[in-house]
Amino acid sequence: QEIADIINKNKKPTLSHATFYWNTEHFSYQRPGWFTSVRMYSTRNYNMEVPYNSEGLLNHHRGDGTNHISLSGDEYYDIAPVFDYQKIPGTTILQKTALPAPEEIQKLGLTDFVGAVTDGFYGAAAFDFKSPHDPLCARKAWFFFDDEYVCLGAGISSRSGLPVVTTLNQCLLKSDVTLSAGKNKTIITKGEKEYEKVDWVFQDGIGYAFPQPTNVNIKNNESIGSWWKINKQNDSPKDEVKLDVFALWLNHGERPSDASYEYIVVPATTVEKMEQNVSKNNVVILSNTTEIQAVKNTALNICQVVFYKSGHIQISENLTLVSDNPGIIMLKMEGEKITEISV
Secondary structure: OHHHHHHHHOOOOOOOEEEEEOOOOEEEEEEOOEEEEEEOOOOOOEOOOOOHHHOOOOOOOOOOOEOOEEOOOOOOOOOHHHOOOOOOOOOEEEOOOOOOOHHHOOOEOOOOOEEEEEOOOOEEEEEEEEOOOOOEEEEEEEEEOOOOEEEEEEEEEEOOOOEEEEEEEEEEOOOOOEEEEOOEEEEOOOOEEEEEEEEEEEEOOEEEEEEEEEEEEEEEEEEEEOOOOOOOOOOOOOOOEEEEEEEEEEEEEEOOOOEEEEEEEEOOOOHHHHHHOHHHHHEEEEEEOOOEEEEEEOOOOEEEEEEOOOEEEEEEOOEEEEEOOOEEEEEEEEOOEEEEEEO
């Protein structure tokens, strides 16, 4: 009923949830002003479906930690014909000269440790990622809160001489792109370029903040493609399609060894709020290694920890969290007192 009222009566959304669909390893996260999700796979699941009826011919990496983010629902509307299928939001992908053949799309996952913790309202997801297509591995995790979520990657390694990139987003270009570097805020010109020591980027109501100044690549211009390129059906139009696209990614270079990334996605925000650094100040990254990835939100007093192996981590001056096994743990606290544990 609420969905119907939002559409028909312009009602403002009120619902919030964090849901992990563990059979399909898909994490879904809703707040009144925004929605996001993470798509993963393991030894228990195939990465993607077979391209039946000659559809989705470039979907090789669509399950590799895909992390779409939406405020209006129109961010990716009909972007498919011009989409760069090796720069999918949330993913870490080896940049090949061409994707393998369509019959090579579906692969069984290669790792067991894939999953999430949630109490139904907050949550974190983790992906021990080993590409079934390329010589590439990474430990990827997402930590979700009310006004932002944190994305961490560690142990990014590849034997290939091709570059590896992590894409923060690729969506329709709907506004100016504002960038802050060295406390200087600028609206960048259209094109495709690398920017150095960036603090944050803003486009179409979504901010991307970096705990440490980071070199980023931004594309904010026209992309060209066709429906026929991705769907070889009789009625697939062969006409050239042109759309303005925004893409933001990190280049880990060729043959990365133990590379990492840290960034914060701030949905439903403004340039003014990004300048205030509220989300960055609320988030403390306690660890980002191949053994432990952990984030604490000081405003909510919530701590989320991914243990890829047994270990311990200092949560605060008087509090240490120890796990004898791999697992994902969420603590809710009042000061130094733990009020709730989700595992």
